[in-house]
Structures are given as structure tokens and as C-alpha cells.
Amino acid sequence: RMAAAPPSYCFVAFPPCSKDGLVVFGKNSARPRDEVQEVVYFAAAEHDPGSKVECTYIEIEQVPKTHAVVLSRPSWLWGAEMGANEHGVCVANEAVVTREPASESEALLGMDLVRLGLERGATAKEALDVIVALLEEHGQGGNYYEDGSSCHTFQSAFLIVDRNEAWILETSGKYWAAEKITEGVKCICNQLSLTTKIDAEHPELRNYVKSQGWWNGDSDFNFSEVFSLADDHLACCSGRESLEKQGGDVSAQAMIDVLRDKDSGVCVDSESFLTTASIVSVLPQDPSFPCIHYFTGTPDPSRSIFKPFIFVDDVKLVPKVQSPSFGDDDPAKKIPRFQEKPDRRHELYKAHEWARSLLENDQDKGQKLMRIMLDLEKQGLEAMEDILSRTEILDPAEVVDLFYDCVDTELKFFK
Numbered sequence: 001r002m003a004a005a006p007p008s009y010c011f012v013a014f015p016p017c018s019k020d021g022l023v024v025f026g027k028n029s030a031r032p033r034d035e036v037q038e039v040v041y042f043a044a045a046e047h048d049p050g051s052k053v054e055c056t057y058i059e060i061e062q063v064p065k066t067h068a069v070v071l072s073r074p075s076w077l078w079g080a081e082m083g084a085n086e087h088g089v090c091v092a093n094e095a096v097v098t099r100e101p102a103s104e105s106e107a108l109l110g111m112d113l114v115r116l117g118l119e120r121g122a123t124a125k126e127a128l129d130v131i132v133a134l135l136e137e138h139g140q141g142g143n144y145y146e147d148g149s150s151c152h153t154f155q156s157a158f159l160i161v162d163r164n165e166a167w168i169l170e171t172s173g174k175y176w177a178a179e180k181i182t183e184g185v186k187c188i189c190n191q192l193s194l195t196t197k198i199d200a201e202h203p204e205l206r207n208y209v210k211s212q213g214w215w216n217g218d219s220d221f222n223f224s225e226v227f228s229l230a231d232d233h234l235a236c237c238s239g240r241e242s243l244e245k246q247g248g249d250v251s252a253q254a255m256i257d258v259l260r261d262k263d264s265g266v267c268v269d270s271e272s273f274l275t276t277a278s279i280v281s282v283l284p285q286d287p288s289f290p291c292i293h294y295f296t297g298t299p300d301p302s303r304s305i306f307k308p309f310i311f312v313d314d315v316k317l318v319p320k321v322q323s324p325s326f327g328d329d330d331p332a333k334k335i336p337r338f339q340e341k342p343d344r345r346h347e348l349y350k351a352h353e354w355a356r357s358l359l360e361n362d363q364d365k366g367q368k369l370m371r372i373m374l375d376l377e378k379q380g381l382e383a384m385e386d387i388l389s390r391t392e393i394l395d396p397a398e399v400v401d402l403f404y405d406c407v408d409t410e411l412k413f414f415k
Contacts, residue, residue, distance in 0.1 A: 005095040005190035006030040006273050008081075009239055009266045010159040011258065012166045013185045013250035015285070017243065022388075023283040025161045026255040027092040028275040028301065029081040030268040031074060032145055036344040037277035038075040039297040039321040039403075041309075042119075044068040044086065055079065055116075056332075057106035057142045060134070066119040070309055072277045072295055075323035075344045076146045076332040079111030082279045085118040086311040088291040089127050090161045090281045094190050095144060095154035098172040098227040099214070102153035103141030108134060110144075110156030117160065124162040128169055128178060131158065132202070135174045148331075148338035159188050163283045163291070170194050170223060175208055177201040177223045185250065187240040194223040239266040252294060252306075252381055255280045260302040267302055274299050280306055282388070290394055292384045297321040297407070298352040303359060303370060305377040307406035308384050312396035316404040320347040320411060348407060351414040372413055380406055 010027040018024045029037065044067050047053075051062040056078040071083035082092035093110040108116075113131045121127030143151045158169040166181040170192050180199040198221070202208075209215045214226050239258045246254045259278050261267055268275050278301040280294045294306035309315075323344040331340050345353075359366030387394055 005097050005154050006032075007190050007265070007268050008092075008094055009259075010082075010092040010094060010188050011185065011239060011243060011255065012159060012161050012181065013243055013255070014166070014181065014183045016183065016248050017185045017246070018250040019248075021285045022251070023161060023163060023166075023285060024250050024252060024255050025090045025092075025159070025279075025281040025283065026259055027082045027159070027279050028259050028266060028268065029072065029277045030273045031081070031276040032147075033272065033274040033276075035146065035276050036075050036323055036346065036349055037072055037081065037297070037299075038323045038346055039070065039072050039277075039295045039318065041070045041315060041317060042066075042068065055112040056109050058108065058138065060108075060138060063120055067122065068311055069115065069118045070293060070295075070311070071115060071118070072279055072297070073111065073115075074146070074276070075346075076330070077109065077111055079109055079113065079115040080118075081111060081114065081277065083114065083118055084281055084291065084293045085121070087122040088163050088283050088287075089118060089121055089124055090279075090283070090293070091117050091127055092159050092279070094157040094159075094188055096157045096170065096190055096192055097229065098155045098192065099229050100155070100172045100227070102155050103139065103173070104143075104151045104153050105139075105141045107139040107141035109142055110140060110154065110158075113140070113156065114158070117158070124160045124165055124167050127160050128158075128167045128200070131160075131169065132176055135171060135176065139174055140171065143337070146332060146338050146341060148336065148340075157188055157192065159186075161281075161283065163285050163287060167200075168194060170227075172227050175202045175205050177205060185240055185243045187243075192224040192228050195225070196220045196222050198223060239264055252280050252282050252292070252384070256294070256301070256306055262302060267300070269300060275301060278304070278306070282384070284388060288393065289388055290399075292388070295321075295403075297346075297348050303356065304352065305373050305410060306380075307377075307403055307410065308380050309403040310394075310399045312400050314400060316401045318404045318407050320407050322346055348411060351411055355414055369413070373410070376406075376409060376413065
């Protein structure tokens with residue numbers, strides 16, 4: 001039996017479950033415990049005809065124009081666990097295990113497809129179309145972890161969201177199915193969740209599963225039943241109930257609370273996995289308001305703070321949440337890969353390690369520090385609520401340093 005996929009959770013809440021015409025998106029990225037995640041911004045760019053883009057393992061054709069993106073990613077790879085683009089599209093992926101073994105041959109990783117969807121799609125549906133076209137052309141495969149001793153491979157599921165709708169996209173090899181969501185609360189985790197409501201699919205999907213003998217064509221076509229290993233497609237989502245209990249009031253704060261919940265299992269802290277980074281995005285359905293994306297940039301949201309980012313031109317870069325770059329000397333880029341593990345910790349990550357030891361060794365001081373941090377986070381959330389309740393258009397100059405300043409303030413408290 002294949003190794004279990006890391007138990008990440010992704011959520012989206014639409015009105016009437018969410019507050020004031022907002023779409024609220026969130027993800028906890030569960031990854032190997034010691035893996036560092038960084039938060040990186042790439043400006044929109046134009047590319048020469050015929051140019052290529054170097055993804056984690058393979059090179060593919062570049063497109064003429066890529067959108068600005070902000071990503072939370074394991075710092076050894078090219079793609080991302082989750083992120084957003086300047087058009088208010090958010091994408092997160094989940095590693096899943098299906099009855100079809102995932103390929104060890106190096107191709108596109110699920111994480112590469114997150115970034116490619118964001119760079120190339122101006123709506124959720126466009127991002128979905130980009131991802132499935134690239135799957136068809138290049139396939140998915142290769143090691144999900146920075147591990148030279150064994151190859152961990154998975155299939156991918158995605159939650160793709162914009163101001164109007166969301167798509168749940170689940171894949172096995174190049175085959176896929178997707179469901180469109182426009183209301184209520186939806187959660188995806190490390191198991192297939194699509195059943196009989198399928199709004200788009202690979203044109204050969206049903207013929208393929210018939211040819212494999214997985215479906216006879218007589219019963220209703222149920223994607224999870226057809227593709228899951230025996231009994232693996234159980235309802236996975238403990239966090240969804242917490243969001244539904246909010247009764248029409250899901251806000252950024254409510255999503256953050258769900259992501260911090262260790263008792264429900266949504267905030268993973270186990271022997272092999274940890275929530276290494278988290279994101280919450282608020283997408284107003286009224287396009288005259290900006291989308292706001294909150295990132296932790298550090299492990300364990302129950303002791304991290306969510307810091308806001310808004311897309312504006314010339315947004316200030318934040319090197320303190322970026323891991324050191326090793327260029328072509330990076331062991332992730334040399335073949336055989338991952339022969340050693342460089343120190344990828346960024347400045348904020350190191351500060352958090354210190355804070356964690358304080359929390360563990362001096363409870364009073366640790367608790368006091370946590371209270372200060374949460375107060376700082378609350379100020380940020382309130383300032384963003386203010387931006388979303390104004391009538392006048394946001395002045396970009398007001399938020400060009402927003403994420404930078406929040407990270408800076410957080411670091412000052414640790415000093």
C-alpha cells in the first residue's frame with residue numbers, strides 16, 4: 001500500500017455561509033515536519049516567443065504573458081502549495097492517492113500546476129483549463145519531498161477559487177473530473193471527494209475507466225468510488241462543520257480559527273507531518289474592492305500570525321520570508337537529486353524557532369508573547385475590514401508596504 005498522502009485541508013465558503021458578499025478561502029499545508037515554506041511574489045511579466053520555463057523537474061513552453069502571483073511554497077521547489085494572482089484567483093493543491101500508482105518519472109508536480117494555473121489563468125475556470133491542458137501534455141510525476149533516499153509520489157486534487165465560483169478538480173494521471181461550486185462551504189483534503197456531480201471531465205475519462213474494468217457503464221458514474229482504493233473515500237472533513245456552524249458569518253477570522261484547530265485534526269502536528277504554512281484569502285464579490293490574502297510564512301498556525309498582502313503595482317518585496325537561494329548548486333537541481341539538504345530557513349522562520357522554544361520552556365513569557373502577536377494580527381484584520389467597508393477606492397500607496405511592514409513588526413516583537 002502506498003504511503004499516506006499528507007493530511008492538508010483546503011476550504012472555501014460562499015454566501016450565504018460567508019459574511020457580506022465575501023468568498024473566503026483557506027488552506028493548511030501539511031508537509032514533512034522540518035520543511036521550510038517561504039512566501040514569494042513574482043510580478044506580471046511578458047515573455048519572448050519560444051521561451052521556456054524551468055519548473056521543478058522539467059522545462060515547458062512559456063506563455064506570452066504571466067500574471068503577478070504571491071505564493072506560499074516549500075522553498076526547494078518551483079511551484080507552490082497555495083497562492084493567489086492579481087486577478088483574485090486562488091489555487092491550492094492536495095496530494096491524493098488513487099488506485100492508479102502515481103508516476104515516479106519526473107514531470108510536473110501538483111505544486112507546479114498550482115503556480116502555472118495562477119500565472120496563466122485570470123479566472124478560476126481559466127486556471128482549471130490551464131492545469132488540465134498541461135496535465136494532458138506533460139503528465140504529473142516526480143518526488144513530492146526533498147528526500148534523496150526514497151521517491152514519494154502522489155496524484156493531485158485542486159481547489160481553484162475566484163470572486164464568483166470555485167472548482168474542485170481531482171486527477172489521476174492525466175484523467176480528471178471537476179465540480180463547480182457557487183454557494184455554501186466546501187472542504188477538500190487528501191482523499192478524493194467528487195462523486196456523481198461532475199461539471200467537467202476529461203473527454204476520454206469514462207471510456208478509460210471502462211477499459212480498466214473499474215466501471216461497467218450501467219451504474220451512476222461516481223468519481224471517488226471508481227478511483228479510490230477500497231473504502232478510502234470517506235467523508236474527510238471535520239473543519240467543514242465548524243465553518244457551517246458559523247451560520248452565515250464565515251469571515252477571515254472564522255477561517256483562521258478553523259485552521260488553528262488541533263482537536264479537529266485540521267491543524268496537523270503529528271510525528272511525520274506538520275502544518276508548515278497557512279493561507280486565508282478574502283475575495284469580495286464586488287470587483288471594486290481588493291482581494292486580501294493572509295499568509296503565515298511559518299509553521300503551525302496556532303502559534304503563527306496571519307499577515308495581509310494586497311496586489312498593487314511595485315509591491316515591496318519581503319526578503320525576510322524568503323529562503324536563501326542556492327542557484328544551480330542547489331541539491332534539488334542536481335542529478336541525482338537531494339544528495340544533501342541545505343539550510344533553507346529564512347529570517348522569520350528562525351525567529352519562530354526561538355519563539356517556539358520560549359513557548360515550550362518558559363510558559364509565562366511564551367503566553368505573553370503569543371498574546372502580543374495575536375493582538376498584532378487582530379490590528380491587521382481590523383485594518384483590512386476597514387478597507388473592505390470603505391466607499392472610496394483604495395490608494396495603492398497605502399498598501400504597497402503592507403506585507404513587508406507586518407513581517408517587520410512581527411520580527412521586532414521577537415527581538
